[in-house]
Amino acid sequence: MSAEGKTFLVTGANAGIGYHVAEQLAGTGATVILGSRSATKADAAMASIRAVVPGARVRHLQLDLADLTSLKAAAGELDRLDAVVCNAGVMIDDAELMYTTNHLGHFVLVSWLMPLLAAAPEGRVVTTGSLRGKKVKDGDAYARSKQAQMLFGFELARRQSAVTSIVNHPGGALDSITFPASLLLQDKAAGAWPAVQAVLDPDVRSGQMLGPRVFGLRGKPRIEPVRGQLADEALAARVWEESVELTGVEPA
Template sequence: MSHWDVHHLPRADGKTFLVTGGNAGIGYFVAEQLAGTGATVLLGSRDTAKAETAMASIRSLVPDANLGHLRLDLSDLPSLKSSVDTLGVDRLDAVVCNAGVLLEDQPRQETSDGLELTFATNHLGHFVLVHRLMPLLEAAEAGRVVTTGSFVGKSADLDLDDLQSKRDYQPKRTYARSKLAQMLFAFELDRRLRAAGSSVLSVVDHPGGALDSLTPPRPVHPEADGRKFPAGLLLQGKEAGAWPAVRAVLDPAVRGGEMFGPRVFGLRGEPRREPVRGKLADTALAARLWAASAELTP
């Protein structure tokens, strides 16, 4: 691939991108960076006030930004159809499946549908959303589904007999499993798209080690304090954590089924293509997860 410059992104005028969880965290910086390309960027968020704060922050840096808010609650699976119906666009050039929750030090929780909250929000919500968005992605010249995984998801073990973590719930482990599920879904989605002759690509990214303390200050990140060492030697802020997703959306050289992460040990630095191996390359596991996810969703 040709050199990719995170500070000089290609123009994307006339394109429309949706970023789930675009009001905070890495998703905010994905939206901010994409807004600078001239594209219309829609922030998917449950909270209108937080979305407005994020859009005001982006406009303070990108005065001509074309922004919008899509009310989106990924934990409420039946609501996703009506959310997509309110998009008001005839095509979608990319969706960045970024939103997620990690319920640290909290007991197991369920959605109104009786699904474990972390798995339902991070994986099943995006599973349903992408299916609902597919006609709009197919209507684009070359639509993309970009799924933000996690470094911890690579080493997780997925228990297909206990996807709801009913037997032994541990918040961080459940989170890691949900991120592995997201990545497996994304790779399986691309295989199915290729088999169907679709022009839509499914690509995976992960942010490496992205810390609030290393993140440039924004109204959505008031806790950033600018400390650089020693964490800055191995990790990075959430602005840099957004780089792999942004490349996966914009780089014309990207191919379906690829994965992008930070250059240095997969933890920090400019985005590069990474090999897909181990559990991520397990096509049988991904197919079984797809079937189980379809059974759990409307």
């Protein structure tokens, strides 16, 4: 599918699934902006993309999701945007920093990007969650941060109509496939498919969720039913209001 003339921002695009999202979007002819803290890693990622996609239109945006006060300036460096893929995430021992990076940073970034996205013909916010985010168990700080990110995507769809807000998850994605995990899981390139489809597919609607079609673990993307904690509108509203209180901004 061609996306010539469009501009997409992918957070955490220098490695992992984010890299493959950026590479696959670059193959559509779009301009792809790699949001990353490290210019060195972003340069390496862009060189790799250009080796796979000759003539790829890629560039770097200095972006630190853990530094909420820096995000307004980062967003101000862009003059147009058709979609942002909120992909970046960390898994670390510091629960507060993990929640800030995985959820609050994207909450703030989308707030500052909203004027550009609303001005686009079909502006989209694509939020990448995880399987663990579907049902949070006590003490799982990583799952809590990813669930908050997913609930944000659903609540954004309910609170505004200026842009399309789509949630996705990569299923079970490994850096390298080994038996017997390969029977159920897939590589990072395949894990990028739901996010890429969420950016490009004109038939996907705001508030929907995409994930791999085989048990939610592997395969081509499909629309998934939103169930359980992710369907709890009161919980999503509470996460939203708490995020507004913590950051002082509101994406809608």
